[in-house]
Amino acid sequence: MGRLRRLVILLLALVLGDHLAFSQAPEPLTGEYDWVQLTSGEWLRGKVKELQDDSFTFDSDILDTLEIDWEDVAQLHTAATHTMGMTDGSTAMGKIAIDSTKVTISNQAGSREVPRGELRSIIPGGHKEIDFWTIKANLGGSFRSGNSEQADLSTSLAVRRRTPATRLRFNYDSAHSNVSGVETANSTRVTSSFDYYMTPRLFLQIPSLEYTRDPFQNIEHRISPRIGVGYDLLDRGAVKWDLAGGAGYQYTEFSEVTPGEARSEQTATIFFGSVVDWEATKYLDVSYAHTLTMPVPDTRDFLSNANLELSIELTGRLDLDFNFIWDYVNRPTANADGTTPAQSDFRSTLSLGWEL
Numbered sequence: 001m002g003r004l005r006r007l008v009i010l011l012l013a014l015v016l017g018d019h020l021a022f023s024q025a026p027e028p029l030t031g032e033y034d035w036v037q038l039t040s041g042e043w044l045r046g047k048v049k050e051l052q053d054d055s056f057t058f059d060s061d062i063l064d065t066l067e068i069d070w071e072d073v074a075q076l077h078t079a080a081t082h083t084m085g086m087t088d089g090s091t092a093m094g095k096i097a098i099d100s101t102k103v104t105i106s107n108q109a110g111s112r113e114v115p116r117g118e119l120r121s122i123i124p125g126g127h128k129e130i131d132f133w134t135i136k137a138n139l140g141g142s143f144r145s146g147n148s149e150q151a152d153l154s155t156s157l158a159v160r161r162r163t164p165a166t167r168l169r170f171n172y173d174s175a176h177s178n179v180s181g182v183e184t185a186n187s188t189r190v191t192s193s194f195d196y197y198m199t200p201r202l203f204l205q206i207p208s209l210e211y212t213r214d215p216f217q218n219i220e221h222r223i224s225p226r227i228g229v230g231y232d233l234l235d236r237g238a239v240k241w242d243l244a245g246g247a248g249y250q251y252t253e254f255s256e257v258t259p260g261e262a263r264s265e266q267t268a269t270i271f272f273g274s275v276v277d278w279e280a281t282k283y284l285d286v287s288y289a290h291t292l293t294m295p296v297p298d299t300r301d302f303l304s305n306a307n308l309e310l311s312i313e314l315t316g317r318l319d320l321d322f323n324f325i326w327d328y329v330n331r332p333t334a335n336a337d338g339t340t341p342a343q344s345d346f347r348s349t350l351s352l353g354w355e356l
Helices: 002-019
Strands: 034-038 043-052 055-060 064-069 073-077 082-086 091-098 102-107 110-115 119-124 133-144 150-162 166-179 182-197 202-214 219-236 239-253 264-279 284-296 303-313 318-329 344-355
Touching: 034 055, 133 318, 150 344, 202 239, 219 264
Parallel strands: none
Antiparallel strands: 034 043, 034 073, 043 055, 043 119, 055 064, 073 091, 082 091, 082 119, 091 102, 102 110, 133 150, 133 344, 150 166, 166 182, 182 202, 202 219, 219 239, 239 264, 264 284, 284 303, 303 318, 318 344
């Protein structure tokens, strides 16, 4: 794949000229762009996105996002400050100049060199705390009047913090619907996890937390603190896929129950989670998150949540997002009148998202 990628770059370079690749080192190796030289000699201009587990991701001016094997990178020169993670767990910040044997890190304190083999990861930014954070807020809704009055409102918030050794994820999602003055939907879901990387791929999830409220599923409150371990199964530039699993505790308070039944229950749980992020094109991102929670010892009362999101970039910060959400309860608890909520609850939303 590395040879094929280099061949494609060379062919495009012949057609597009110096807008794409350079056979000689560009002068100067500074300014607003980062510069990468491949082992075959070509230079690429663009922006560093990240280095993780020997997979280097580079946003080229012409070729969009490239995933390059780290061994195929001969030199790298960055224009801005980046954060580097080392194999011994330490970190460093500064502008980077990398050749075949060493990494030169330059900042206000001066310059220092480390062997290239000791470099484990690169994350853009790091000069300020905000460089580690990404925040996205979404708002969607529809309103209808005339023969019937209907209002639908959906809101969500996604927060990420990534350093060479840690990853924080926080998600808030809510949906409300009202038809002719009658509430038909009212759900809230909050998830949070903190991952500490012990190796470039293996991480501890300490802890993760999930909160759910949905009276129409007969769930007044449900909270699930958990701890676990995870693994980045795939981290290849445009595609990322991580798996996690562990154990926890679950407390559920029901909105209503049949006479004689307990209003709440608590149990130990085991859980399995999967998150896939795919940068399909420059303007389309796809993500899929799925969590399965099973009480123990009676695993028949398992719960499942799946969320598929398609995000289309409209401007640099504004996105058009489509979400399809599926909540499944294998054995729902009956309401006070004896009726049992449906096992599956489906919801789709269309919203505008703003990246802060």
